[in-house]
Amino acid sequence: MHTDVLVYGFLLWTLVASRHGRAYDDMGFVRTNMTHFLVNRRPFSLNGFNAYWLMYVASFPEEGRIMVSSTFQEASTHGLTLARTWAFRDGGYRPLQRSPGVYDEDMFQVSYARLKGSMHEALLKRAVCGLDYVISEANKYGIYLVLSLANNFESFGGRTQYIQWARDEGRNLSSDDDFYRDEVVKRFYKNHVTTQMAFLQSWIQSHVEDADAVLRKPLLISEFGKSSRLSNCRGDEEAALYTTVYDAIYASARGGGPCRGGIFWHLLSGAQEIEGLRDGYEVVFSESPSLGQIISNQSHRISNLNGGSETKKQLRPALQSGN
Template sequence: MRRMSLWVIFLLVLFLKKECINVEGRGGFIRTNGCHFNVNGNPFLANGFNAYWLMYLGSDPSQRGKVSDAFSQASSHGLTVCRTWAFNDGGSSPLQSSPGFYNEQMFKGLDFVVSEAGRYKIRLILSLVNNYEDFGGKKQYVEWARSQGQIIGSEDDFFTNRVVKGYYKNHVKAVLTRLNTVTGVAYKDDPTIFAWELINEPRSPSDLSGKSIQSWITEMASHVKSIDSNHLLEAGLEGFYGPSSSQMNQLNPGFQVGTDFISNNQIPEIDFATLHSYPDQWLSNTSDQQQLVFLNTWLDTHVEDSRNILKKPLYLSEFGKSWKDPGYNSSQRDAMFNTVYNKIYVSARTGGATAGGLFWQLLTPGMDSFRDGYEIVLDENSSISRVITVQSRKLHSLGKFHARMKKVKGE
């Protein structure tokens, strides 16, 4: 019996050691140092993509291959960061069917996504709720509260109603403390996850003073950090300027939404700023050349403000150009991507705040029902695939160069 016990202990030690290697092998947690990202003390620069659909297909064993294919194809093109949804509130195939009640099969789909991302050495940015009614979002949360007798004026009460905020906080806790059924590692302890995103594109047009969203981000950022101090956190902003920099409002694409790029990102618990860019949507009645002029100014201004005012890293977490645009041709999309990628690279090369970008959106063959005009299937279009791959290689080489320079300087 004693010999058997020692053998069991030996096997257990091996198992635990293997688990530690699996977690450590994914790399350390991403950190910030001023306006730069680093991992294990080395600069972190990364090209990436959006794929909001991963959990949904990951929850269906017959469709899981598309998740693996997406990560495999992305990895082969040097893409190492993916942004995706960690929410689906109410409706059909929900993650959260009602406040605090979860669909285990859907959660297992997200478990699979996190596991596969780790296998392909891809970091994840996980968004926790939607501003829009797609996949539930603000609208579903306030409807849940209204059904419990809360007086709800509009969807924007999502940011101020005590009951609604409680629902959201509980969801945050459920996701962050989730024990992955594939890896056995809690999400809050898994370095595969790059960062949490509070909400996808927050907007509160009923309060253009910005006070509602500023207060909400402050409260929820503190809540996230009280549960998980390992991971970085970002707000999910599109980048619109607000009251704290009213002189910059002229740079917005013609509208206000109650957010403030400067003050929202100055909240201490927000680790880095985000920026979205859709000139073809925001300036739909202008020429392609005018949209590129706007894009250049939009990027330059936010890169400069992130470095000089926020002193935090900046990630361009959504951008794209739709083939549904009037007069579209692939060279226009290539030019748009090259403009974005060049701004990112130049900023990173010269010590600026920008560390990468995530195009919207990556699909794999056979996903026609998910096409929205912005989709990129890497095996379909050699032109845009080359643009993406070249940027991945440039950022990878630049990261290695910066790492060598740090060693030479003894940093």
């Protein structure tokens, strides 16, 4: 990262909510109608955060899952309703996809262990792993998910890893741009996406056709933030950046425009520290209460656009019931 300000705008690719728990069985996909997101056929705007590391950290059953759960809890407390995270990790250490079409069970799937006892020989204990734990916790706190299926960072696979896999099979490829041209590379990636979709179908119980319209979604400002490493005045400048972005989003959403939400980069929990996740852009609410207030205020404004207390009741019954 070579700049101290990070602002990107992308079209939303896929926006989902978990259906593991009873509390959110009616959430399903956030749908679209022209430049509007829709929930239960009503216009819907969002305020969210990036946490690319959720699946990877959740693969560590003890300290990792504490951090994932506390992050969702803190996000919900600040009114955030959307998390954007990586649903891929190609090759390397603790990968989701070890090689084309070969997956790590601990990172991807839900496993079950049979417990034996005098009265409960058929009792099954659910051990939620990796990505599935993230989805389960998002459901618990009423937070929608944007699941990214690839990226361009070599450290986490992405295009470079697919190119290398194809070269290992004898393909003569000159650059990472062959990701879009070479039939073998495209087949690897399409097969990966097919496997991902099969997994999603097992817990979303919704129509795969919803993904067909991923390129025609409303606009989200999907990454924005201020680096503490390249600026001596992060506090004031960071507050100004967030306020500027949030005001633009709110003005568009309130006026019926296409910009319907923002996802800052990136949220970390103050309850548990995992080495290597701080990049200068991290937001830790316990360390930045003034920024946390700015984020909460935006969540409140967006909630009011969505119907205020009625929307909160719809999205967060699990918090009220203790589930």
